[in-house]
Amino acid sequence: MNRFEYTRAETLGAAVGAEGAFLAGGTNLLDLMKIGVAAPDRLVDISHLPLDRIEESAGGLRIGAMVRNADIARDPQVLARYPALAEALLSGASAQLRNAATTGGNVMQATRCSYFQDPLSPCNRREPGSGCGALGGVTRTHAVLGWTEGCIAVHPSDMCVALAAYDAVVEITGPGGLREVAMEEFHPLPDAEGAGAPSLSPGEIITHIRLPDPGPLARHGRYVKLRERTSFAFAIVSAAAALAIEDGVITEARLALGGVAARPWRCRKAEEALKGALATAETFARASELATDGARPSGDNAAKIVLAQRIAARALERAAAGTPDRLPALPASVFAGDDNG
Amino acid sequence: MTPTLNLTINGVPQQIALDDPRATLLDLLRERIGLTGTKKGCDRGQCGACTVLIDGRRMNACLALALSYDGAEITTVEGLATGETLHPVQAAFIAHDGFQCGYCTPGQIMSAVGLIAEGEAGLDPERIREGMSGNLCRCAAYAGITEAVLEATREMTSATGERESA
Numbered sequence: 188m189n190r191f192e193y194t195r196a197e198t199l200g201a202a203v204g205a206e207g208a209f210l211a212g213g214t215n216l217l218d219l220m221k222i223g224v225a226a227p228d229r230l231v232d233i234s235h236l237p238l239d240r241i242e243e244s245a246g247g248l249r250i251g252a253m254v255r256n257a258d259i260a261r262d263p264q265v266l267a268r269y270p271a272l273a274e275a276l277l278s279g280a281s282a283q284l285r286n287a288a289t290t291g292g293n294v295m296q297a298t299r300c301s302y303f304q305d306p307l308s309p310c311n312r313r314e315p316g317s318g319c320g321a322l323g324g325v326t327r328t329h330a331v332l333g334w335t336e337g338c339i340a341v342h343p344s345d346m347c348v349a350l351a352a353y354d355a356v357v358e359i360t361g362p363g364g365l366r367e368v369a370m371e372e373f374h375p376l377p378d379a380e381g382a383g384a385p386s387l388s389p390g391e392i393i394t395h396i397r398l399p400d401p402g403p404l405a406r407h408g409r410y411v412k413l414r415e416r417t418s419f420a421f422a423i424v425s426a427a428a429a430l431a432i433e434d435g436v437i438t439e440a441r442l443a444l445g446g447v448a449a450r451p452w453r454c455r456k457a458e459e460a461l462k463g464a465l466a467t468a469e470t471f472a473r474a475s476e477l478a479t480d481g482a483r484p485s486g487d488n489a490a491k492i493v494l495a496q497r498i499a500a501r502a503l504e505r506a507a508a509g510t511p512d513r514l515p516a517l518p519a520s521v522f523a524g525d526d527n528g
Numbered sequence: 529m530t531p532t533l534n535l536t537i538n539g540v541p542q543q544i545a546l547d548d549p550r551a552t553l554l555d556l557l558r559e560r561i562g563l564t565g566t567k568k569g570c571d572r573g574q575c576g577a578c579t580v581l582i583d584g585r586r587m588n589a590c591l592a593l594a595l596s597y598d599g600a601e602i603t604t605v606e607g608l609a610t611g612e613t614l615h616p617v618q619a620a621f622i623a624h625d626g627f628q629c630g631y632c633t634p635g636q637i638m639s640a641v642g643l644i645a646e647g648e649a650g651l652d653p654e655r656i657r658e659g660m661s662g663n664l665c666r667c668a669a670y671a672g673i674t675e676a677v678l679e680a681t682r683e684m685t686s687a688t689g690e691r692e693s694a
C-alpha cells in the first residue's frame with residue numbers, strides 16, 4: 188500500500204470539495220489499496236459525518252450515506268415497506284462486512300472484475316487505453332447487457348439492484364451545490380474506450396438515498412440471487428421484484444436485474460408486459476424473457492442470459508406470493524425453500 | 529506529526545502513537561499491542577479470521593483503518609474470559625469440538641459473540657450457519673461450530689432471561 192495523508196472530516200462542509208479519496212467503511216477502498224489498484228495520496232475520512240440516520244421523507248424514507256448496510260437491513264420501516272431491499276442487503280457480503288459497509292460506499296464500490304484486480308492484466312478501467320484483459324478470458328461473471336469492447340465488467344452491488352427497482356434517488360452535494368440522479372442511471376455504462384464518464388465529479392459526495400412511497404408494492408417485494416455458494420458470494424445473476432396485485436391482476440410491477448451490467452438493470456419492457464396481466468406463472472415466464480431483451484454474451488457467458496430469465500421469473504413468483512413475515516434463513520437464496528408461500 | 533490514537537482495548541484505555549497511517553486495526557493489535565489472538569488469514573475481508581468487536585459490533589479488523597476508529601472500544605478474543613473462567617462461547621467451542629487446527633477459531637468465536645448479541649439467529653441452525661458465513665474454516669469444523677453456537681446461545685439467553693426465537 189502507498190503512503191497517504193489522512194484527514195478526518197467532521198462536517199459535510201469540510202468533506203465536500205476535499206481533494207483525495209473519501210474513506211467510509213473502507214471495505215472496498217482499503218482492499219483495492221492493498222492490491223495496488225487504488226493509490227490515493229490523501230484519504231478524507233467521511234465515516235464520522237452526521238449522515239447516519241434513516242428518516243421519513245414525503246411518504247418514503249431518506250437513508251443517510253453513512254448508515255451501515257446491516258442497519259438498513261434490520262430497520263423496521265425498510266422491512267415493512269421495502270422488503271426486497273432488506274433481502275438484497277442480507278444476501279450481500281458477510282455480517283462483519285455489512286456492519287462496516289456504508290450506503291454511500293456500497294453505491295460507489297468499484298465496478299470491477301478479476302482482471303481489474305490483477306495489476307499485471309490490461310484493464311481500461313484501471314489504466315485507460317490499456318485494453319480489456321477480460322475479453323476472450325474467463326467471463327462467467329461478466330456482463331451480458333449494456334457492455335462494450337471497452338469494458339465488460341458488472342457493478343457488483345446487491346443493494347443497488349433493489350434500490351433501482353424501488354425508484355430510489357441518489358442525493359449528491361458538490362462544490363457546485365446539490366443535484367440528484369435516479370439510482371437506475373447513476374452508474375455509467377461503458378463507452379468504446381472503457382468505463383465511461385464517472386458518476387461523481389471530484390469533491391462530490393453522496394449524502395443520502397431517497398426512496399419514494401412504495402404504496403401497495405410494499406407487500407410483494409423479493410430479491411433472488413444466484414451464487415456459486417449459498418452464502419458470502421457475489422451474484423452470478425440476481426433479480427429484485429416488487430408487485431402491486433388487486434384481485435389477481437398486476438396493477439404495478441418493478442423488475443431489476445443484478446450481475447448482468449455495469450449498473451442495476453431495470454427491465455422496463457417486462458414491467459409493461461406485467462402491468463394489467465394476471466399474476467400467473469405464464470405471465471412471469473413471458474415477462475422474464477422480455478427482461479433480458481437486447482442481451483448478448485460478452486464471452487463464454489451466454490448461460491447468464493438464461494439464468495437471469497429464470498431468476499427473474501423466480502423473483503416475480505416469490506413477490507406475487509407475498510413478502511413473508513420474516514425473511515427466510517437464507518436470504519435471497521434459490522434454496523430458501525419458501526416457494527410455496 | 530505522529531498522530532495519537534485513543535482506543536479502549538479489552539477494557540483498558542490505551543494511547544498509541546501511530547507513525548504510519550496505513551496500519552489496519554489488525555496490524556495494530558498484532559504488531560503494536562502484542563495481542564496476537566486475532567489472526568490474519570486473507571487480509572482482504574474474505575475469511576473472517578480477523579473478526580473483532582468494534583463498539584460491540586463484529587467487523588473485519590483487516591479492512592478497518594486504525595485511524596478511522598480513534599475513540600472506539602475494541603474487544604478481541606483475549607478480552608472474553610474472566611480470569612480462568614472461559615466465556616460461554618469459548619467453553620462451547622471446546623465442548624463441541626468447534627475447531628481442528630484452531631487458526632480460524634478466534635475469529636469464529638468473536639463472530640459468534642457478535643451474532644448472539646445481534647439476537648436474530650436464535651436457535652435456528654440454518655440462521656446460525658448463514659450468520660456465521662463470513663468465517664471460513666479450512667478444517668471444515670462447521671458442524672461443531674454450529675453446535676457450539678447453539679449451545680452458547682442457549683446458555684447466554686437463559687442466563688439473561690431473554691426470549692429465545694427459534
Ligand SMILES: Cc1cc2nc3c(=O)[nH]c(=O)nc-3n(C[C@H](O)[C@H](O)[C@H](O)COP(=O)(O)OP(=O)(O)OC[C@H]3O[C@@H](n4cnc5c(N)ncnc54)[C@H](O)[C@@H]3O)c2cc1C
Pocket residue numbers: 208209210211212213214215216217218233252278279280281284287288289290291292293294295296297343344345346387391392393394419420421422572573574
Ligand atoms: C469479501 C467481500 C465480499 C463482498 N460481497 C459483496 C456482495 O455479495 N454483494 C455486495 O453488494 N457487495 C459485496 N461486497 C462489497 C461491499 O458491499 C462494499 O465493499 C461496501 O459496500 C463498500 O462500502 P464502504 O463503506 O466500506 O466503502 P469504502 O470502501 O469506504 O468506499 C468505496 C468507494 O466509495 C467511495 N465513497 C464512499 N462513500 C462515499 C460517499 N458518501 N460519497 C462519495 N463517494 C463515496 C470511496 O471513495 C471509495 O471509492 C463485498 C466486499 C468484500 C470485501
Ligand code: SF4
Pocket residue numbers: 298299300301302303309310311312313318319320321322337338339340381
Ligand atoms: S472488464 Fe472492465 S474491469 Fe475487467 S479488465 Fe476489462 S476493462 Fe477492466
Ligand code: FES
Pocket residue numbers: 567568569570571572573574575576577578579588589590591
Ligand atoms: S484476515 Fe480479515 S477477513 Fe481474512
Ligand code: FES
Pocket residue numbers: 626627628629630631632633664665666667668669
Ligand atoms: S479449525 Fe482449522 S481453519 Fe478452522
